[in-house]
Every structure is written in structure tokens, then in C-alpha cells.
Amino acid sequence: MTEETPGFDEQPDVPSGATPDDAADAAEAPSTEEGPAAPAGDASSKSSAETAGLTAQLDQVRSALSERTGDLQRLQAEYQNYRRRVERDRVTVKEIAVAGLLTELLPVLDDIGRARDHGELVGGFKSVAESLETVAAKMGLQQFGKEGEPFDPTIHEALMHSYAPDVTETTCVAILQPGYRIGERTIRPARVAVAEPQPGATPAAKEEKSADEESAGPEEG
Numbered sequence: 050m051t052e053e054t055p056g057f058d059e060q061p062d063v064p065s066g067a068t069p070d071d072a073a074d075a076a077e078a079p080s081t082e083e084g085p086a087a088p089a090g091d092a093s094s095k096s097s098a099e100t101a102g103l104t105a106q107l108d109q110v111r112s113a114l115s116e117r118t119g120d121l122q123r124l125q126a127e128y129q130n131y132r133r134r135v136e137r138d139r140v141t142v143k144e145i146a147v148a149g150l151l152t153e154l155l156p157v158l159d160d161i162g163r164a165r166d167h168g169e170l171v172g173g174f175k176s177v178a179e180s181l182e183t184v185a186a187k188m189g190l191q192q193f194g195k196e197g198e199p200f201d202p203t204i205h206e207a208l209m210h211s212y213a214p215d216v217t218e219t220t221c222v223a224i225l226q227p228g229y230r231i232g233e234r235t236i237r238p239a240r241v242a243v244a245e246p247q248p249g250a251t252p253a254a255k256e257e258k259s260a261d262e263e264s265a266g267p268e269e270g
């Protein structure tokens with residue numbers, strides 16, 4: 050029976066012939082045995098969960114970006130419509146103001162026209178009158194109304210009426226006051242005297258055609 054020597058700890062196995070330093074190194078060397086490795090399935094599940102979370106966040110960001118883009122487009126469209134309305138209203142207000150001013154000047158222009166017809170537009174008065182007419186034209190005022198043109202109730206106002214054998218339709222035979230417009234807007238119709246064909250009279254064109262046919266005679270076979 051072998052007795053253990055008291056006072057000595059168990060020493061690691063050391064090959065025979067080894068030095069005391071080799072024995073110390075063997076005692077200090079860590080164990081090469083490894084613990085159980087983590088299952089591969091756990092790491093794969095964790096990676097899939099992170100990917101799904103990032104995908105969900107990306108979808109949320111895309112949805113928010115799409116909503117903000119739509120809001121911006123609607124806001125831009127509303128702003129463009131607002132600018133167009135403001136510009137249209139500005140032009141309308143300007144036209145109304147100009148029309149109001151020129152309407153007040155129409156009696157003066159009528160006096161200038163009458164003075165010109167009577168040969169009284171001379172000297173300094175002529176220069177001032179022509180300057181006023183030039184300024185009015187630059188502001189868009191246009192005069193209309195001529196003798197011999199067909200009567201149009203939308204731009205003519207008939208103050209006198211008569212019958213004439215040499216007209217084939219209601220015609221302006223005299224311009225009592227010229228009409229004025231700004232662009233397509235009439236600010237005063239032309240005041241005219243009109244003449245209509247005499248009741249029962251044959252139009253001159255038809256009479257000339259009948260006369261030509263009679264003078265030609267019957268056609269030879």
C-alpha cells in the first residue's frame with residue numbers, strides 16, 4: 050500500500066528528463082478543451098429578424114416620402130393657380146380703370162372730331178388735340194364706325210331710320226358719333242343713321258341680273 054506524502058500538491062505529468070522550468074510551463078498552460086459552440090440556427094434567425102426590421106423601416110420612410118411629395122405637388126399646383134388668378138384679376142382691374150378714364154374723355158374726343166369736321170382744329174388747339182388722341186390710342190382706345198357698313202346691333206346704336214332704294218340690307222348711312230372699344234370690349238357703340246330697303250322693292254342685284262338675262266335673249270339650239 051502506497052502512502053501519499055503529506056504537504057505536496059498533485060503535479061502535472063512531466064516527461065522524464067524534463068527540467069523544472071518545463072514543469073512550470075506545463076502547469077501554467079491553459080486547457081485546450083473548448084466549450085460547446087452556439088447553434089448556427091440562432092445566428093441565422095437573428096440576422097433575418099434584423100433584415101425584416103430594416104425592410105419595414107425602409108417601407109415606412111418610402112411611404113412618408115411619397116406622401117410629402119404628393120403634398121408638395123398639390124401645394125405647388127395651388128400656388129400656380131393662385132398666381133394665375135392674381136394676374137388675371139390684376140389685368141381686369143387695370144382694364145376697368147383704363148376704360149373708366151377713357152370713357153370720361155369720350156365727350157372731349159367728340160368735340161375734337163366736330164372741330165375737325167368744321168375746320169376749326171387749328172393752331173395750338175390742333176397740337177393739343179392730336180396729342181390727346183395719340184395718348185388715348187396708346188392706352189388701347191380704338192375708334193370704329195364707317196358709312197356703308199352693315200348695321201350690327203351689337204356695336205351700332207341706330208338713332209335715325211329711313212328707307213333707301215340702293216341698299217340691299219340695313220346699312221349705316223351716316224355716323225353721328227363714332228364708337229370706341231378697348232381690345233374686344235366695346236365702351237360705346239357707334240351712333241348711326243340707318244337705311245333699309247324699301248318695302249316691296251326688288252334688290253338692285255336681282256334687277257341687274259334680270260336685265261342681263263333679257264338682253265342675252267333665248268339661247269340658240
